[in-house]
Structure formats: structure tokens, C-alpha cells
Amino acid sequence: MVFSVQQIKYEVLAYIKEFGGDFSDYYVGISADPKKTLFENHGLDENDDPWLYKQALTFYAARTIQNYFLDRLGTDGESVKKGDEDMDCIYVYKKSDRTKP
Numbered sequence: 001m002v003f004s005v006q007q008i009k010y011e012v013l014a015y016i017k018e019f020g021g022d023f024s025d026y027y028v029g030i031s032a033d034p035k036k037t038l039f040e041n042h043g044l045d046e047n048d049d050p051w052l053y054k055q056a057l058t059f060y061a062a063r064t065i066q067n068y069f070l071d072r073l074g075t076d077g078e079s080v081k082k083g084d085e086d087m088d089c090i091y092v093y094k095k096s097d098r099t100k101p
Helices: 005-019 033-042 059-072
Strands: 027-031 051-058 089-094
Touching: 005 033, 005 051, 005 059, 005 089, 027 033, 027 059, 033 051, 033 089, 059 089
Parallel strands: none
Antiparallel strands: 027 089, 051 089
């Protein structure tokens, strides 16, 4: 299901509130394949680590959301400047000793 910029911002904020901690305790990224990115690249455990992803309308919408969390709220993450329209999913996870940036 595809979500608007405001819907995704709300979902991510609710997620962070639910699991607690500072914004800097979370990583927000953009991916065309968020499950692969979360579990293979960042090393999350699908069952034990808190994670979430949402599909945005476009890559530009995903960039807008990521910039909001990185620049305004201070989450961790690598700012994505370029991507095609398949790269439209925002993902977020709470960092731990096990996860990789």
C-alpha cells in the first residue's frame, strides 16, 4: 500500500514514540527493497529488532520524508540524493549493538 508524506511521517513518529528513546537512536533510510536492506545490509533480526517500512508515492516523496527526520529531528541515516522511482520506501529501525549503519 502506498502512503502520503504526512501519513508516513505520522507512522514513523508513532513508531518512535512506541519504542522510546531519542531520535538519534533511530536510523531512517530509503530503499527499493527495504526488507533486504534491513536484514542483509543493516543486520537486523526480523523477529527481535523493532523495524518499520512504508512505501511512499515517489522517490521525491521518500526523500522529503527522510530529510525531515534527518535534518529536523536528528535521526541517524545516510541522506539519499539520487534514486529511481522504484526506490520509494522509507524504512526505520532502532539501532542496537547488533545493527550496522
